[in-house]
Amino acid sequence: MGTLPAGAMKAIAAPRSLPTDDSGCLLDLELPRPQAENRDLLVRVEAVAVNPVDTKVRASLTGNGPPRVLGWDAAGVVEAIGAQVSRFRVGDPVCFAGDISRPGCNAEYVLVDERISGRKPGNLSFAEAAALPLTSLTAWEALFERLAANPPSLDRLGDGGGVGGGGDGRSLLILGGAGGVGSIAIQLARLSGLEVIASASRPESQAWLRQLGADHVVDHGRPLPEQLAAIGHGQVDLIANFFDTDRYWAVMAELIRPLGSIVAIVGNRQPLDLNLLRNKSVRFAWEYMFSRSLYATPDLERQGAILERVADLVEAGQLRSTLQRTLSPINATRLRQAHAELESGRMIGKLVLAGWP
Numbered sequence: 001m002g003t004l005p006a007g008a009m010k011a012i013a014a015p016r017s018l019p020t021d022d023s024g025c026l027l028d029l030e031l032p033r034p035q036a037e038n039r040d041l042l043v044r045v046e047a048v049a050v051n052p053v054d055t056k057v058r059a060s061l062t063g064n065g066p067p068r069v070l071g072w073d074a075a076g077v078v079e080a081i082g083a084q085v086s087r088f089r090v091g092d093p094v095c096f097a098g099d100i101s102r103p104g105c106n107a108e109y110v111l112v113d114e115r116i117s118g119r120k121p122g123n124l125s126f127a128e129a130a131a132l133p134l135t136s137l138t139a140w141e142a143l144f145e146r147l148a149a150n151p152p153s154l155d156r157l158g159d160g161g162g163v164g165g166g167g168d169g170r171s172l173l174i175l176g177g178a179g180g181v182g183s184i185a186i187q188l189a190r191l192s193g194l195e196v197i198a199s200a201s202r203p204e205s206q207a208w209l210r211q212l213g214a215d216h217v218v219d220h221g222r223p224l225p226e227q228l229a230a231i232g233h234g235q236v237d238l239i240a241n242f243f244d245t246d247r248y249w250a251v252m253a254e255l256i257r258p259l260g261s262i263v264a265i266v267g268n269r270q271p272l273d274l275n276l277l278r279n280k281s282v283r284f285a286w287e288y289m290f291s292r293s294l295y296a297t298p299d300l301e302r303q304g305a306i307l308e309r310v311a312d313l314v315e316a317g318q319l320r321s322t323l324q325r326t327l328s329p330i331n332a333t334r335l336r337q338a339h340a341e342l343e344s345g346r347m348i349g350k351l352v353l354a355g356w357p
C-alpha cells in the first residue's frame with residue numbers, strides 16, 4: 001500500500017466470507033478517514049493490543065457485508081474533536097477500549113466517545129498504554145462494581161503502603177490470573193487490600209503471577225479444594241473467573257464462602273445450575289466491559305473516570321502495564337500472527353502492535 005490519497009487511511013479488517021486459508025482472515029485495506037462529531041474524538045492510532053474479543057468477533061462474521069475493522073484497545077493522539085467534546089483537546093495523548101458496536105481501532109484513525117476515553121499515563125509508551133484499557137476496565141468493574149471490593153484510595157498512593165481504602169482483608173480467588181484481565185486484577189486486588197490467590201497451570205505463568213504480587217499461586221489444572229486447603233483456605237470470600245465458567249462452576253460453588261460473591265467474564269456453553277449457589281446466598285454477576293457503551297447507560301462517563309484512576313495509579317508507580325511483547329509494524333501479517341498467539345491459549349500478559357508501515 002503506497003501513498004494514500006487525502007482523506008484516506010490504512011486499516012486492517014476481517015472479511016465476512018470464510019477464507020480459504022489463514023492468510024485471508026485479515027486484510028490490509030484503504031478506507032475513508034472518519035470525521036469527528038458530537039462527543040467523539042478522532043484519534044491517530046499509535047499502538048493497538050489484541051484481546052479474545054477480537055478473535056471471537058472475527059470468527060462470528062457471516063453474510064455478504066463489508067469487511068469489519070476489529071480491535072478494541074488502543075493508544076494514540078487526538079487529531080480532531082467533535083463540537084460537544086469538553087475533556088480533551090487536539091494533541092492530547094489518550095488510551096481507550098472503545099465501543100464494540102462501532103468500527104475498531106485496527107486503523108490509522110478511529111472515532112471514540114470522550115466519555116469512555118482516558119489520558120495516556122505520562123510515564124508509559126504508547127505500546128505500554130495500549131495494553132491497559134480493556135483489561136483495566138474489565139478488572140476494575142469486576143472487582144469494585146460486581147464483587148463490591150474496596151477500590152484503591154488515591155489519597156494513600158503516596159504513603160508507600162501500596163494499599164488503599166483502608167485494606168479490604170477478604171480473600172479473592174482469581175481463576176486465569178496470567179491473562180490480560182487477570183494480570184491487572186491481581187495488582188488492583190492487592191492495592192485494595194485483598195488476599196489474592198491466583199491460578200495458572202504452567203511454571204512460567206505461575207512465575208508471572210508471583211511477580212505481579214499474588215499472595216498464593218495454585219494450578220487450575222489440578223483439584224483446587226485440596227490446594228486451597230493446603231494454604232489455609234477451605235473457602236474464599238470472593239471469586240473472579242477469567243478463564244472458563246462452565247469448567248469451574250461446580251468447584252466455585254464448593255469453594256465460595258456463604259454470602260460470598262462470584263464474577264465471570266467468559267460466557268457459558270451449557271446451562272449453569274444457579275441452585276448450587278442458593279443455600280449459601282451467593283451473589284453471581286457477569287462482567288462485560290462493553291455493556292455501558294453498547295446500551296448507552298446513563299453512567300457512560302464512569303469508564304472515562306476509571307481510566308483516569310488507572311492512569312493515576314500507573315503514574316504513582318502502584319500499577320504496571322502488562323505488556324509482554326510488541327510486534328511491528330501494524331499490518332495484516334502481524335495482526336494474523338497476534339491473533340494466532342492469542343488463540344493458542346498460552347499468552348501471558350498482553351501482546352501489542354505498534355507503528356504503521
